[in-house]
Amino acid sequence: MKSKQQNILFGVLLLIFFPLLGKASAYWMEISGGHKIGGRVTVQLIYGNIDELGVRHRQTGKELLLAAEFSFKLIDPVGKITLLHFVQKSDCWQATFNPKNKGVYRILGINKTHPVIDRSATGGENVLPIDYLCGQYWVGLPKGKLEPAQFLDLFSKTEGNVVKIFAFKDNLPAKAKTKLRVFNPENWERELVLDDKGEAFFLPTMKGMYVIRLDWVDPKEGTYKGTAYTSIRHRCNYCLFVE
DSSP states (O other): OOOTTOOEEEEEEEESSSTTOTTEEEEEEEEEOOSOTTOOEEEEEEEEEEOTTSOEEEOOSHHHHHGGGOEEEEEOTTOOEEEEOOEEOSSSEEEEEOOOSSEEEEEEEEEOOOOOBOOGGGTOOOEEEEEEEEEEEEESSOOSOOOOOSSEEEEEEEETTEEEEEEEETTEEOOTTOEEEEEOTTOOEEEEEOOTTSEEEEOOOSSEEEEEEEEEEEOOOEEETTEEESEEEEEEEEEEEEO
């Protein structure tokens, strides 16, 4: 990953505990390739932490083993869906694919097996988390219209220096006035508000990784693995790497 010949395109950051704080533990995805037909693209799912300076550090251990519970699919520019199979490495899980067409490739992940976030000891409400990962990789010019492909979904389009974000819930544009959270490469947070088309815009102010987050809470009660919960929190994290 650190080779000068690799072009790290973007990372998708999934925070499991507290979002984007110093030393917070996280899962994220890094994708590298040369943007060429037939060229090998490497996808790495990583567990680690973010320090006070916003630097990510890879970790190993049981949390990395739990990354195997994510399931991923690849959607190519003509709409073909392929499952991505990850193999465990020393500090990540890794999958590869070889683009056969020009256009945008989408990498989507989901984990429905996280344990209930138990806040009962402090008087809070228990929440069952369901987490989605998504990102884009392109070969040639990113042409064509993208469509939502999971319950919560986000993707982007760059128009000049402006990034346009498209947000969806259950295959429909997310509700107007829904708030998105954007974290810049230094982990400063900004809030965006969706318009009546389920879209929002922002102007990147620096190079690096931007995480865009969409949350939706379903006030449905239940029990999972013996622990009761009062709601289900769906969270989608998408990011792009601004070069």
